[in-house]
Amino acid sequence: MIAQLTKSERQTALVILILMAIVGLAMATAGSHDPFGTHGGMVLLASIIGIFYVISGFYAPEPSDERLDSYYDEPSKFGIVMAMIWAVIGMFVGDWVAWLLAYPDWTFDAAWASFGRLRPVHTSGVIFGFGGNALIATSFYVMQRTSRARLPDQLSPWFVLLGYNLFCIIAASGYLMGVTQSKEYAEPEWYADLWLVVVWVTYFVLYLRTLARRKEPHIYVANWYYMAFILVVAMLHIVNNLAVPVSWGSAKSYSLFAGVQDAMTEWWYGHNAVAFFLTSGFLGMLYYYMPKRAGRPIYSYRMSIISFWGITFFYMWAGSHHLHYTALPQWVQSLGMTFSVMLLVPSWVSAGNALMTLNGAWHKVRDDAVLRFMMVAAVFYGLSTFEGSFMAIRSVNSLSHYTDWTVGHVHAGALGWVAMITFGAIYASVPWLWKREAMYSAKLVEAHFWLAVGGTVIYVFAMWNSGIIQGLMWRTYNESGTLAYTFTDSLVAMHPYYIARAIGGLLFLIGAVIGCYNMWMTIRTAPQAAPEAAADQPVLGGVVLQPGE
């Protein structure tokens, strides 16, 4: 990897790593009696390993100028491998905590092994580790090809990917030590948040620099979505994480906001993390990989425009539907509900546009499990956005809120949509990136597909059942006009569903492990003499898919 960097890039890398080592040392010293110090030690260690790595290749010959004739795909390969590693970690922890809810004594009296500390390892592991790495890796791949431009330099993509994974590791290890802000999906503490801002700004600048070099006059629709993902996540992240640290040697901070304002800010963030991390970014993925794999252009350019701006505008209003009937003023709740219902229009336009793109290629959907992953993703996207709008209606929400129904809804989106489109995109990318004819085993892709679909369906049905039963039991009255069930009664009723859910999750996890094996074997096999991989477009010449053309 160092051999791919120019001399000046190697020097810059060294300077960055030395600066990081100094920061790590300062953190370790200032926080010697605090998890902050442990994280400082980890930063220091990571920087030192990096320094040795850069030095080891420092005097290697410079890469030749021939590299500029092809796309720079090494970072995408790394990102995809990291995405799969995080997928297995995140899903494993997820299934572990699912079993904890059925068998709570499996914590062996250790603080780090309790549900409360492991749950954010699961959520951050799958959302930021798996999803984030997949988004960054595919965005590098897609923006180069749709712009017909190579990444502007060799260093900044590595800074983005390695820096981002350092953030993920700091976050996950912090939860195990009890370092958390408690804001859902924004748990990492102030110093990790600051580091992510640095990484993210570099990512954004890298994106703009690549677009500035593009040889295509139009910016392809996938890039609109990736850009919205990068920009809006930055806005959300910075505002929601404003906080005052206890001291410069403490991991702990206090949020700038309190009470009702904090609740609204948090769910403005939380819901739009769903919108711009888990929807917008992955729609970018869908808009490139699905037409590519199907060999069909996007069905409608106009539908792309309507759904893009609809999603960008409407989603930002919807967060308050997480706070129905709470101490949040009712006018904000009503606005949130209204926009959530309207959101169904651009969401279904997106899903419809994706499915119509498959017209003329349905025989491929039947034969090719990779394309089927993407098709099922679009279907689940449509289903879970309908469910989301439905659950945002106040009277529906009065039943569903606080119950497992919400958990089921989230997983219909996360497993059915986000993970499916990601697996589809990764299975499509791996042979393209590593210059192989195809995946090592099409049968294993098929097996993964059915495990993923089966696991998702079991999971979602279990949570629908448990959630609705829970919600009904809490509000059931007996003939004398008092509540019919204690809270414990409802808890006991959940037990079989919690086991079913854990089994569904296990199937999904097994599918991901099979996927890892299949990718490993694909990468290990010798490169085929596949001339121009049919899917790839050279930097010079060739035609890139344009919307509606």
Place this chain on the structure above:
Amino acid sequence: MFGFHYRLERKAIGLVLSIIGVASIGGLVEIAPLFTIHQTVEDAPDMRVYTPLELAGRNIYIREGCYACHSQMIRTLRDEVERYGPYSLAVESKYDHPMLWGSKRTGPDLARLGEKYSDEWHVTHLNNPRDVVPESVMPSYAFLSRTELRTDDLSNHLKAQRAVGVPYTDDMIANAAADAYGQAAPDSSRAEGVTKRYGEATHVRAFDGHPNDLTEMDALVAYLQVLGRLTDAAHKPVASAENGS
């Protein structure tokens, strides 16, 4: 419209600015007024701040991720008010940086938990929930009793709280560690300062049953016992609601 877009999508900066503009409107309209409209948060002159021990307990509650399974927000629904108590008011969490309203009830709501059970019940329950609730799926938190509470940085905690708007006085900040000890050691000389600074109604008890050592169990139980008790504002509107409906 599509012609305009056809031109817009040729300009990266134009797209960037449009995305920022379009995406900012919702948040500005929904969040900014919450800071300026006075009725958003009710007035509660009797509202007190958390003592250093309760704040430390709250931080343990956050550290262990209790909010993942317990909400602290009773909604304005009949069954919730009958099950848990008067619905939650915005003012009750006005010193909560961050709020812990929660989003999931794997366990019951805790907004009105304070003084519902004895300290002893809480200690037994946290040590092994299934000793008092056989069906419970809550993890055991026995290590809290074994872990000494860290108090050396409590003054810094209060200072940071004041920086974000919680009205801690200089006196409270200077005595934070002593007050934490005093609140869990009722017979010690440091107990008196706690009620002097935080009010006569403050619980000064050996929460974990051992007045001589200050553990994380003391802090967490002190916090749980003050949930819903920082002000009685929520108990006023309920009386009229019962008459009205």
